[in-house]
Amino acid sequence: MQKLIEKFEDYAINSHHNPKTDYIRYRIGRLKHDLWLRNRKRHTVEIEPYDNFIVKNLQPGKTCVFGSAGYYLEDIVPDLTVIEQWPIVKKFYPPAQIVSDRAEVHAINGAVFDNFVVINNRGDLLCDINSLDKHVENYVKAMRSGCLFFYSFRDTQIVDWNRLTVDHYDYFLSWGQSLADKFNLHMIWNDIRFADKPKINGQYDIMENPDTTNGNIKFVFQYQNNQHIINESHWS
Numbered sequence: 001m002q003k004l005i006e007k008f009e010d011y012a013i014n015s016h017h018n019p020k021t022d023y024i025r026y027r028i029g030r031l032k033h034d035l036w037l038r039n040r041k042r043h044t045v046e047i048e049p050y051d052n053f054i055v056k057n058l059q060p061g062k063t064c065v066f067g068s069a070g071y072y073l074e075d076i077v078p079d080l081t082v083i084e085q086w087p088i089v090k091k092f093y094p095p096a097q098i099v100s101d102r103a104e105v106h107a108i109n110g111a112v113f114d115n116f117v118v119i120n121n122r123g124d125l126l127c128d129i130n131s132l133d134k135h136v137e138n139y140v141k142a143m144r145s146g147c148l149f150f151y152s153f154r155d156t157q158i159v160d161w162n163r164l165t166v167d168h169y170d171y172f173l174s175w176g177q178s179l180a181d182k183f184n185l186h187m188i189w190n191d192i193r194f195a196d197k198p199k200i201n202g203q204y205d206i207m208e209n210p211d212t213t214n215g216n217i218k219f220v221f222q223y224q225n226n227q228h229i230i231n232e233s234h235w236s
Contacts, residue, residue, distance in 0.1 A: 022088040029122060031213050036072035045075050050214040053235040054117060054150050057220070059228070061114025064142065066105065067121035071096065081109065085123055102138035113143050117150045120215035124153050128160040129175050133182065140183045140223060147223040149185060152215035155194065168194055176219050186226035191218040191235065 027033050032048065039045050047055065055076055062079045064070075070082040071093045082089075083097045083105055090098050099105060116139055124132065132153075139149065161171060172192055179185040193210045210216050222228050 019088065019091060022086075023091070026086045026088050030069050032069040032072045032119075036069065039072065039075070047073070047076065048213065050119070050152070050211070050218070050235070054119075057148070057150075057230055058115045059146075059148055061144075062112055063115040063117065064105070064109075064113045065117045065119075066102075066139070067123050068117065068119040070117065081113070102135055103141075105138060106141035109142055111142055111144055113147055115148050115150070116143055119150070119152050120154060120213065125157045126159055127157065129158060129171075132158075132175070133179075136179060136183060136185070140185065143223045145224045146228070148228060149221040149223060150219075151221065152218040154212065154215045155217055172217050176221075179221060184224050185221040186223075187219055188222050188226055188228055189220040189230040189232070192216070 032051075035046055035048065051073060055073065058077065062081065063077050064081045064083060065073065065077075066083045067085060070077075070080065071089075074080055074082070081097065082093065082095065083099060085099055087098050089096045097105075097108060099108070118139065124135065127135075136151070143149065155168060155172065169192055173190065176187045176190060179187070193216050195210055195216075220230055
């Protein structure tokens with residue numbers, strides 16, 4: 001009898017041990033991997049607007065990009081550590097660290113990062129808000145005091161909340177504010193937007209949120225501090 005699966009991610013990426021298949025599976029939905037491929041053939045670097053906002057606001061020191069095709073920023077972010085959970089990444093980007101569990105980030109590196117970046121990680125797909133807490137707890141262990149934590153995701157990938165009765169903005173803002181008490185992460189900036197679905201030529205816009213690539217729920221936190229000022233001029 002064939003095994004039934006609930007979602008694509010339940011099917012192990014290395015089940016066929018076929019690098020070509022693994023690469024295709026990894027690349028699906030990762031627009032920033034395409035940017036990396038294009039940038040390798042150019043004299044100038046193309047950067048996505050939200051990534052530009054992050055780069056302009058990074059502190060000096062070590063930067064980790066987790067699960068977000070961060071290798072595409074290698075030419076403009078000094079002292080960059082790229083960590084992924086997909087072994088195929090090591091084939092085309094050898095400097096990448098590959099982990100099977102987020103707890104390994106600290107186990108391998110220690111508490112060394114001055115900037116920690118997670119941009120709409122597809123590994124957060126179909127999580128409830130409490131599962132995000134567990135992920136964040138592992139990220140925090142790898143941060144130095146004062147570390148900036150850039151974290152974004154899509155509201156449509158978060159499950160187990162009633163979209164008809166809950167105020168969307170308050171729901172995610174309250175979660176961001178709760179991290180101060182839970183993990184000593186202080187929210188110093190946020191950008192939370194939802195599609196208002198205007199009618200265009202009599203038809204509703206079918207887009208689910210305003211930023212499918214980066215996520216429409218965006219936060220910047222500071223670990224064990226809240227004194228850093230984010231330069232908003234690079235974001236609109």
